[in-house]
Amino acid sequence: MAADAQARRLGPLALLVPLLLIMLGFYVWPLIQTVINSFHPYELSGIDFSRWTLENYARLADPFYLDTFLRTARISVMITLITCVLAYPVAIFITGLSKRAQALLLLVYMAPWLVNVVVKAFGWSLILSGNGVINRALRELGLIGAPLQLMFNETGIIIGLVQGHFLFVLLPLWAALSALDPRLKWAAENLGASRAQVFLRVTLPITLPALLAGAFINFTMNMAAFATPALLGGSRARVISFVAYEVNLIELNWPFGGALAMALLIATLIPIWLSRRLATMRQAKLREA
Amino acid sequence: MLLILNIAMLVFMLAPIVVVIWMSFTPGAVFALPFSEFSLRWYEASFAYPGFLNAFILSVQLGFVSALISAILSLLAAYALLRGRRVRGLELAEGLFLSPLIVPAVVFGIAMLQFMNLFGLYNTFFGLVMAHVVVITPFAIRTIQSSLSAVPIEVEWAAENLGATRASVLWRIVLPVCSRGILAAFLLAFLISFSEVTVTIFVTGPSYQTLPVRIYNYLTDQVDPTVAAISTMLIVLSIALVLVLDRLGGLVNIRK
Numbered sequence: 001m002a003a004d005a006q007a008r009r010l011g012p013l014a015l016l017v018p019l020l021l022i023m024l025g026f027y028v029w030p031l032i033q034t035v036i037n038s039f040h041p042y043e044l045s046g047i048d049f050s051r052w053t054l055e056n057y058a059r060l061a062d063p064f065y066l067d068t069f070l071r072t073a074r075i076s077v078m079i080t081l082i083t084c085v086l087a088y089p090v091a092i093f094i095t096g097l098s099k100r101a102q103a104l105l106l107l108v109y110m111a112p113w114l115v116n117v118v119v120k121a122f123g124w125s126l127i128l129s130g131n132g133v134i135n136r137a138l139r140e141l142g143l144i145g146a147p148l149q150l151m152f153n154e155t156g157i158i159i160g161l162v163q164g165h166f167l168f169v170l171l172p173l174w175a176a177l178s179a180l181d182p183r184l185k186w187a188a189e190n191l192g193a194s195r196a197q198v199f200l201r202v203t204l205p206i207t208l209p210a211l212l213a214g215a216f217i218n219f220t221m222n223m224a225a226f227a228t229p230a231l232l233g234g235s236r237a238r239v240i241s242f243v244a245y246e247v248n249l250i251e252l253n254w255p256f257g258g259a260l261a262m263a264l265l266i267a268t269l270i271p272i273w274l275s276r277r278l279a280t281m282r283q284a285k286l287r288e289a
Numbered sequence: 290m291l292l293i294l295n296i297a298m299l300v301f302m303l304a305p306i307v308v309v310i311w312m313s314f315t316p317g318a319v320f321a322l323p324f325s326e327f328s329l330r331w332y333e334a335s336f337a338y339p340g341f342l343n344a345f346i347l348s349v350q351l352g353f354v355s356a357l358i359s360a361i362l363s364l365l366a367a368y369a370l371l372r373g374r375r376v377r378g379l380e381l382a383e384g385l386f387l388s389p390l391i392v393p394a395v396v397f398g399i400a401m402l403q404f405m406n407l408f409g410l411y412n413t414f415f416g417l418v419m420a421h422v423v424v425i426t427p428f429a430i431r432t433i434q435s436s437l438s439a440v441p442i443e444v445e446w447a448a449e450n451l452g453a454t455r456a457s458v459l460w461r462i463v464l465p466v467c468s469r470g471i472l473a474a475f476l477l478a479f480l481i482s483f484s485e486v487t488v489t490i491f492v493t494g495p496s497y498q499t500l501p502v503r504i505y506n507y508l509t510d511q512v513d514p515t516v517a518a519i520s521t522m523l524i525v526l527s528i529a530l531v532l533v534l535d536r537l538g539g540l541v542n543i544r545k
Contacts, residue, residue: 012368012369012372012373012455013369013373013376013379014369015365015366015368015369016365016366016369016370016373016379016382018362018365018366019362019363019365019366019386019426020366020382020385022358022362022419022422022423023385023386023423023426025419026401026404026419026420026422026423027385027389027397027423028385029404030397030400030401030403030404030405031392031396031397031400033400033403033404033407034399034400034403034404037403086298089290089291089294089295090294090295090298092291093291093292093294093295094295108299108302108303109299109302111302111303111306112302112303112305112306114480114527114528114531115306115523115524115527116484116486116501116504116520116523116524116527117484117486117487117501118486118501118504118505118508118520119306119309119504119520119523119524120305120306121508122305122309122504122508122512122516122517122520123304123305123306123307123308123309123520124305125508125512126305126308126309126312126512126517127304127305127308129512133308163301163302163305166302220393223393224393224394224395224396226394226395226398226486226487226490227486227487227490227505230505230509231505231508231509241393241395244395244399245395245490245491248399248402248403248491249402249491254403254406257399257403258399258400258403260399261395261396261399261400262396264393264395264396265392265393265396268391268393268396269391272391
């Protein structure tokens with residue numbers, strides 16, 4: 001009887017095992033293996049597992065890789081800032097609509113997320129390329145002589161990723177604005193605040209945590225994006241994931257490719273950790289108050 | 290002001306999609322603004338190009354197999370997480386299953402590339418399936434978890450009191466009650482696997498190129514409206530799957 005009870009309580013846990021094995025075997029192990037690879041020297045014949053080294057990590061400080069990292073971070077911050085600035089008015093507008101209209105509009109803003117990244121990049125290239133919609137329209141209007149360079153540079157990446165990751169700032173912001181008690185705004189207006197003051201001193205502070213949460217997610221997604229920057233930035237505006245792709249798949253230098261992957265992982269995990277820290281700190285502050 | 294900005298944003302968000310669909314029906318090889326003629330020639334061209342057709346078939350097979358594996362294992366795991374004894378390891382396991390959402394796809398793709406090469410799995414269908422199972426599992430498990438939590442535990446107790454075994458409780462009570470949730474998890478997992486690019490680019494060998502990877506490779510050396518036709522079909526497929534998912538209540542769950 002006792003053994004039976006024991007088995008009944010452990011029973012459900014056994015159901016966990018198949019998925020656990022797959023995740024350990026094909027997810028945790030590959031990641032650990034890549035970390036191990038990154039600490040061994042690279043030889044033309046393959047990875048030299050007999051020696052341990054830090055040279056792959058030292059190489060990350062090379063100006064080329066460092067610059068790529070910094071450029072990627074700079075572009076990612078810019079995309080995040082643009083997205084935040086654009087998401088606010090959109091979210092405010094959506095919140096003011098009827099429930100049905102809200103759902104419909106959110107679905108439209110969701111659409112780009114549901115469309116394949118490769119397809120979106122192709123669409124952007126039809127719009128932004130030298131022979132694309134924008135350049136041809138401007139030329140026919142006689143506004144420009146030579147076509148504007150809108151892709152295969154940072155501009156292309158920024159346009160593509162602002163669109164691609166817009167939803168991840170919009171959704172939390174919309175949720176926060178929907179939860180906002182309208183009486184707070186009425187009270188502020190009654191006390192003589194202008195619309196700008198209401199926004200800056202009531203709406204913005206209350207919705208700031210949601211904005212920050214969305215902004216951090218947006219930033220990490222920008223840092224790690226691959227297909228969009230590869231197709232719209234190309235080899236002239238290399239981002240770190242594209243360089244990691246070249247090192248791993250073209251140079252086949254896995255130890256260094258692994259070090260690049262780990263650097264990218266850390267660069268995306270730190271903001272996530274920071275945003276969680278911020279959230280818990282805020283909660284602690286609220287409890288104190 | 291807000292209205293104008295919103296309209297501009299909607300145009301911005303939808304422009305690349307609309308342009309792709311427009312292009313796919315254009316007779317010429319370059320994008321034409323005044324839509325003079327309507328043509329299906331690029332659709333014919335895309336079906337005639339074996340690269341796209343084979344890639345499409347591979348993507349469907351891959352999506353089906355990996356979504357099936359992921360949905361079944363996620364169901365078992367989600368049930369264990371819900372009804373299992375409260376132990377600390379359980380939360381750790383749940384965190385592990387959801388963590389592919391946080392680890393960048395590029396990083397996992399690189400890890401999988403190196404792992405598969407070291408263990409002779411590169412350029413195999415099996416390796417590709419496993420990589421996709423990892424990527425789609427967080428979505429499957431989330432969806433199934435929320436439909437499982439709607440099953441009252443009292444029903445299971447009642448069945449057990451009447452002499453049902455664990456297995457038959459799972460098979461005859463839990464499964465039928467959340468069949469919609471499981472179907473939604475399967476479809477969502479399929480959709481994500483079907484459109485996955487980043488991990489797949491790293492792990493596909495020459496003989497296993499999925500449709501998005503094939504399009505990616507095609508775009509890196511040329512641009513012609515054949516891609517527009519393929520892309521339009523992909524967009525239609527995504528919309529169809531999303532509509533079904535929305536019916537099943539699946540999308541609501543992801544948003545949480």
